[in-house]
Amino acid sequence: QVQLVESGGGSVQAGGSLRLSCAASGGTFSRLTMGWFRQAPGKEREFVSAISGRDDSTSYAESVQGRSTISRDNAKTTVYLQMNSLKPEDTAVYYCASRGVIGYGLAVSARAYAYWGQGTQVTVSS
Secondary structure (H helix, E strand, O other), X not given: OOEEEEEOOEEEEOOOOXXXXXXXXXXXXXXXXXXXXXXXXXXXXXXXXXXXXXXXXXXXXXXXXXXXXXXXXXXXXXXXXXXXXXXXHHOEEEEEEEOOOOOOOOXXXXXXXXXXXXXXXXXXXX
């Protein structure tokens, strides 16, 4: 059983930065691939970034590549998403997710992730 709690969202001006955090419990965190997704009003949930629990490799959506960095602190069982140069189109609820199975690698589909946090709101104003 994996439980995830996001934090760090808020309101920021375009061009600003935020660091989202996701605290995990109830699983073998260091060996689990973790991901970030976002969902804006009227849109489907979309992939943002993921970090592998197998080899620490990372993946980013084209929309955030170069502006975002995913990282993890296994001692704190926490995954982070540093977002810089934020744009209004980044406005969404951001969700942390875990694949939940040791050995499962990077995936961009929400269907690949078994556990989800409650989400944290990011609002970017122009």
